[in-house]
Amino acid sequence: MSLKSEEQLSAFLDGELPPREMELLLARLDREPGQRDALARYAMIGEVIRTGRGRVEALGIAGHVRLQLEREAREQAAAAAVPAPAGRAGWMPGAIAATVALVAVLAGVPYLLQGRGGEAAQGAAQLAALNEEPLASITPDTARRLNPKAAARLTGYLVAHGQYANQLSRNTFDSHLVSARAERASWRMPQDPQRVR
Amino acid sequence: MSASGRRAVACQPAAALLLVAALAAQPAGAADDPRDWIERMVQTLDRLNYEGTLVHVHGQDSSVMRITQRVQDGNVTEKITSADAGREIIRTRDEVTCIFPDQRTVLVEERDAAGAPDSPLRSHLPGSEGLDPALYNVAFAATERVAGRPTQAIAIRPKDGFRYGYRIWLDRDTAMPLKTQLVGDDNAILEQILFTEITLPKRIPDSAVRPSMSIETFSVRRSPAPAAGGAPEADTGWAAGELPAGFRLTVRQAKVAPDAGDGLQHLVYSDGLATVSLFIEPAVAASEQAEGLSQIGAANAYTTTVDGYMVTAVGDVPARTVELLARSARPPAP
Numbered sequence: 001m002s003l004k005s006e007e008q009l010s011a012f013l014d015g016e017l018p019p020r021e022m023e024l025l026l027a028r029l030d031r032e033p034g035q036r037d038a039l040a041r042y043a044m045i046g047e048v049i050r051t052g053r054g055r056v057e058a059l060g061i062a063g064h065v066r067l068q069l070e071r072e073a074r075e076q077a078a079a080a081a082v083p084a085p086a087g088r089a090g091w092m093p094g095a096i097a098a099t100v101a102l103v104a105v106l107a108g109v110p111y112l113l114q115g116r117g118g119e120a121a122q123g124a125a126q127l128a129a130l131n132e133e134p135l136a137s138i139t140p141d142t143a144r145r146l147n148p149k150a151a152a153r154l155t156g157y158l159v160a161h162g163q164y165a166n167q168l169s170r171n172t173f174d175s176h177l178v179s180a181r182a183e184r185a186s187w188r189m190p191q192d193p194q195r196v197r
Numbered sequence: 198m199s200a201s202g203r204r205a206v207a208c209q210p211a212a213a214l215l216l217v218a219a220l221a222a223q224p225a226g227a228a229d230d231p232r233d234w235i236e237r238m239v240q241t242l243d244r245l246n247y248e249g250t251l252v253h254v255h256g257q258d259s260s261v262m263r264i265t266q267r268v269q270d271g272n273v274t275e276k277i278t279s280a281d282a283g284r285e286i287i288r289t290r291d292e293v294t295c296i297f298p299d300q301r302t303v304l305v306e307e308r309d310a311a312g313a314p315d316s317p318l319r320s321h322l323p324g325s326e327g328l329d330p331a332l333y334n335v336a337f338a339a340t341e342r343v344a345g346r347p348t349q350a351i352a353i354r355p356k357d358g359f360r361y362g363y364r365i366w367l368d369r370d371t372a373m374p375l376k377t378q379l380v381g382d383d384n385a386i387l388e389q390i391l392f393t394e395i396t397l398p399k400r401i402p403d404s405a406v407r408p409s410m411s412i413e414t415f416s417v418r419r420s421p422a423p424a425a426g427g428a429p430e431a432d433t434g435w436a437a438g439e440l441p442a443g444f445r446l447t448v449r450q451a452k453v454a455p456d457a458g459d460g461l462q463h464l465v466y467s468d469g470l471a472t473v474s475l476f477i478e479p480a481v482a483a484s485e486q487a488e489g490l491s492q493i494g495a496a497n498a499y500t501t502t503v504d505g506y507m508v509t510a511v512g513d514v515p516a517r518t519v520e521l522l523a524r525s526a527r528p529p530a531p
Binding site: 022060070146147149150151153155156157158159160161162163164165166167168171172173174175176177178187188190 | 234242251252253254256259260262277278279284285286293295304305306308365374377379388389391418434447448464465467470471472474481484485486487489490491492493494495496498509511512513
């Protein structure tokens with residue numbers, strides 16, 4: 001697979017591929033086993049890094065990934081509440097959007113929220129705190145985020161509702177719930193509700 | 198759950214057995230009616246072991262998940278792991294466990310096993326009888342290869358603006374849904390989810406459907422099973438006053454969500470494919486509730502206050518539908 005293709009897959013996983021290119025890539029994934037294998041491999045990289053199991057060395061990029069993650073973690077810790085710079089981490093699929101949570105956990109840095117102490121870091125507020133975290137992948141739009149407690153309540157509702165949704169819909173709910181990306185994992189309130197009715 | 202709702206669920210296994218028998222007589226790919234393909238999909242989801250990589254595309258965003266389903270002794274277990282965050286959702290017959298390693302938090306939602314459908318996956322997929330012809334058109338659509346496999350594409354189009362449509366690409370051999378698009382007004386694709394690779398192993402070990410990490414030190418927030426599985430005493434009389442055509446009450450239960458105060462009511466309305474949940478609990482501080490419309494992906498929620506209660510409708514339906522249900526909710530007559 002060419003470097004360009006790798007970069008395209010990486011951008012795709014980072015959510016930075018323009019819609020038109022995304023459609024082309026999805027079509028190519030259907031046609032080309034090599035592309036599918038690469039995407040599966042990238043997903044596996046994420047799992048290996050996360051769980052510490054498997055043989056990431058065999059993929060030949062472990063050192064690059066870890067160095068990059070550690071560098072980002074140091075920057076993140078230093079920046080604290082300052083929004084991380086936009087843009088993806090080069091070609092590395094292991095960064096997979098370089099989420100704050102993943103970076104912090106992998107590098108052994110306590111999750112940033114935990115340092116804020118007290119009850120606020122627990123339970124519902126902890127769950128919803130993602131909504132407050134400045135993440136690199138936040139993109140401005142016309143919607144505003146809900147406050148953490150309101151968002152946590154809706155997330156609880158969505159988990160309960162998921163038991164009764166059809167599976168086709170539930171897979172997308174699950175994707176939103178398990179995603180660490182703030183703009184995906186958070187509830188938003190449209191500024192102009194009439195436009196979405 | 199209302200008596201009628203429980204009866205409806207109880208009837209499903211018998212109907213499913215008849216369908217299995219009927220479908221078993223057909224060779225793969227022999228169905229020439231799109232509704233037959235949907236029936237095959239429903240049966241497949243209850244019987245197949247599979248492991249695969251799912252890609253979810255929403256707007257300009259995308260994410261990758263690993264999904265594993267194991268069917269063993271009639272019990273279905275599903276595990277979904279985010280490739281970008283390590284978060285996991287594990288569903289069994291008895292509970293749903295959401296693991297958030299980045300927050301060292303575990304949410305456990307106990308399920309009412311007695312009232313639960315046979316499988317957490319097929320639970321609320323419609324059979325062809327669930328797709329009311331008055332509400333949805335079902336037709337074949339252009340086919341394509343997905344995950345390297347030939348498919349049969351089905352389009353489900355709603356006849357009004359109160360529900361979404363779907364385009365589903367089913368594996369021609371197994372009827373496994375390999376790609377799904379959620380379709381809104383003007384045929385706009387709202388969300389898309391597809392397998393980039395899938396395997397169908399005969400056996401999946403226990404370890405594959407267990408948490409991938411140690412969660413012993415995580416904070417656990419457990420939501421107990423619904424009171425008496427929706428027994429009549431859970432019926433406080435709340436109901437949506439207006440419903441789009443075809444929607445009916447299918448479940449009524451008490452206290453289901455973490456962080457909910459006492460007295461939370463959960464009502465589920467369904468048209469056979471789309472579902473809307475109505476949650477009712479005593480009102481909280483204005484700063485803690487999301488009055489009006491909220492969205493996450495294509496899911497919508499609408500919150501309003503009625504007689505001192507916070508009423509929220511949540512569903513995989515257009516905004517106008519959740520708004521209609523929430524705003525029309527009424528307490529029992531005094």
